[in-house]
Amino acid sequence: MQRNGEYKAAIYIRLSKDDGDKVESNSVGNQRELIHGFLKKNPDIKMVTEKVDDGYSGINFDRPAFNEMMELVKKNEVNCIIVKDLSRFGRDYLETGRYIEKVFPLLSVRFIAINDSYDSVKNTSSTDSIIIPFKNLINDSYSRDISMKVRSSIQVRQKKGDYTGSFPLYGYVKSKEDKRKLEIDDFAADVIRDIFRMRIEGYSAGRIADVLNDHGILSPYEYKQMSGLPYKNPFKINKIAKWSAGTIERILKNEMYTGVMVQGKSGRINYKLKKLMDKPQDQWIRVEDTHDAIISKETFKLVGDIAKLDTRRSEGNDVVYPFSGVLYCDSCKNTMVRKIVRSKGKEYVYYICSTYKADKHKCTNHRISDKALKKTVLAVIKNQIGLIGKLDKLLDHIEKMPHSNTRYKKVDKRIVSKMEELEKYNNLRTGLYEDFKDGIISRSDYMEMKTDFEIRCNEIEEQLMELENRANELITGKGKSEWIKKFTMNENITEITRAIVVSLVEKIVVVDKKKIIIHFRFQDEYKDAINYVENALKHTKSNKGIDSRFKDIKGGVENGTR
Known part of the structure; x- marks a missing residue:
């Protein structure tokens, strides 16, 4: 183990913020200086290498510098390990104890923890066999406590909406x-x-x-x-x-x-x-x-x-069919599947019921050609876009009418009034603490009045939220927003694409080769807009010309049928 009365030592240094290390006292430089000071007083120990794990937690021993040091031990190039204290060596109670009590003695390695006054050659008393495991247990518990505090701190920041990742999300x-x-x-x-x-x-x-x-x-x-x-x-x-x-x-x-x-x-x-x-x-x-x-x-x-949706791809170009996953049989409610028929050198594309294809006794043999389907769907979608375009113009017209502007002004005045009321109670609540601090009111009166003011402020804030929602409805026409744009931006479409289908259509039901039913997206928004127009017309004294336009829009079917 020794040669010429000298120990071949590796000094081991570790630092990790994850363990809650105090950088001032546990810095790499501080640990190195302490260990070199110890070596000067112990000439029988010769340092042959220094191993540093900077940024590695002590809760496990899978650390690069530590592993390199242990390889040197196995090659008999090192037979003494020196650390500042036990926590620098490791914070896992069981693993730290295993190395000190089993591994190092087996490999004839002297282990020294300077600040803990531990030296495996000199410390052999029964007291040491109790104190060292106890210190390791404390280090382990400290590491667990720090870990819990760090996780708790991160969760608090996450709940506040702070980004806690090391690197920003792409984009x-x-x-x-x-x-x-x-x-x-x-x-x-x-x-x-x-x-x-x-x-x-x-x-x-x-x-x-x-x-x-x-x-x-x-x-x-x-x-x-x-x-x-x-x-x-x-x-x-x-x-x-x-x-x-x-x-x-x-x-x-x-x-x-x-x-x-x-x-x-x-x-x-x-x-x-x-x-x-x-x-x-x-x-x-x-x-x-x-x-x-x-x-x-x-x-x-x-x-x-x-x-x-069903995402079967077109052969050769890795693109999904326009109607994939949205086409259904009216009889059995299952999906329709694409089928290619070749006749006299020509290719014909049809959609047939998937149930019928699997078992001819469980549904009827109705089909629709891809060409007819695209033509019909295009016509129905263009009709729906036309109706929503008229609705869009009608909403704009109603919002410019005097009654609409008057109603908005009334709501706006109420918002201003409520904001002034909220400011008044907030000021009273702030002044209340000053009165309590100056001894003008008792603690019990302060707590009671503070609770009353807080309840009142919460009530006003809820009322403000309702008024602001109402004002927004009057401005936007009850849901007049992105959904209308999704239709009107396609007013000049000339063909059916996958993007058009999935953006505007929920599903297409095939009744027979001449009849389909299209269920459009945004039906709730459509109904809300219709109701808004209907309510607005009730408060309009002169609505000549508007009623007829509205009847056309209201008469339009919610789900296109052809």
């Missing part, structure tokens, strides 16, 4: 003013929008990845590397990380692109294990409107709905 950068907030990265955000657009147009995740790779768009990993971030991707396989179907799917399912902060999706089993486990969705931490949205909530929901 965002951390704000220079506040690193806990996210701001849009214009270039990456455009890529995100393209991904959602292509998905709506019928591209599969794999096809979207191919398009991005073909256009030379850097994958999130490579883009972050180019931006100078020391980012490591757990999904990276190849030397140069390219876009993959998995990356696209993760982006399409990430609600954070709608401005919602979603964190706490996974966590460690306990403070000793680094492995992360996924948490149930009801345990995620969600905070609305913490950052600017790249994708609207409507678009995100639409893409989620598309994922539930």
Whole structure:
């Protein structure tokens, strides 16, 4: 074990903020200086190497420098290990004890913890056999306590809507003013929008990845590397990380692109294990409107709905059929399937009932040709767009009428009045504390009056919220917003595409080869707008010309039929 009366020592230094280390006292330099001072007083110990694990927790022994040191021990190049104290060696009670009591004696290694006055060659009393395990237990408990406090602190910040990730989500950068907030990265955000657009147009995740790779768009990993971030991707396989179907799917399912902060999706089993486990969705931490949205909530929901549809792809081009997943049989309510019939060198495409195809006795043999279906769907959608376009103009006209402006002004006056009332009670509540502090009122009176003021303030805030919602309804025409634009922006359509179908249609029911029923999206919003117009007309004295237009719109079917 010894040669020429000398021990061949490795000094071991460890520092980790995860353990709650005080940087001033446990810095690498401080530990090194302390150990070198000890070596000067012990000339029989010669330092042959120094091993430093900077940034590694003591709750496990899977540390690079520690492992290198143990390899030197096994090669008999080191037979003495010196640390500042037991906590620098490790904070796991059982593993630390195993090394000190079993591993090191077996390998004839002298172990010294300076500040704990422990030296395995000199400390052999029964008292040491009790004190050392006790100190290890304290270090272990301290590490557990720090871990719980750190996790609790992170959860508090997450619930406030602060971003706690080390690296920003692709599409965002951390704000220079506040690193806990996210701001849009214009270039990456455009890529995100393209991904959602292509998905709506019928591209599969794999096809979207191919398009991005073909256009030379850097994958999130490579883009972050180019931006100078020391980012490591757990999904990276190849030397140069390219876009993959998995990356696209993760982006399409990430609600954070709608401005919602979603964190706490996974966590460690306990403070000793680094492995992360996924948490149930009801345990995620969600905070609305913490950052600017790249994708609207409507678009995100639409893409989620598309994922539930049948996504069989067109042969050769990796694009989904326009009617895939939205076409249903009126008799059995099951889906219709695409079938190609070849006759005399020509190809004909039909849709037939999937139930009938599987068993001819369970449904009827009705079908519709792809050509007839597209023609009919186009006509019905154009008709619906026309109706909603008329509704849009009618809503604009009503909002400009005197009665509408008068009603808004009344609501606005009530909002101003309520805000003044709220300010008055807030001032009273603030002054109340000053009166209590100056001894003008007793503590019991202060608590009672404070509670009354808080109740009143809460009531006023609720009333304000109702008035603001009402004012918003008067301004927007009860839901006149993005859903109307989704229809009117397609007023010049000449053909049926996958994007048109999934954006405007929930499902298409085939009754027979000459009749279909289209169930459009946004029916609740459509009904709300109709009700708003109807109520507005009741308060309009002169509505000549408006009633007839409204009857045309109201007479239009909610679900197109041809």
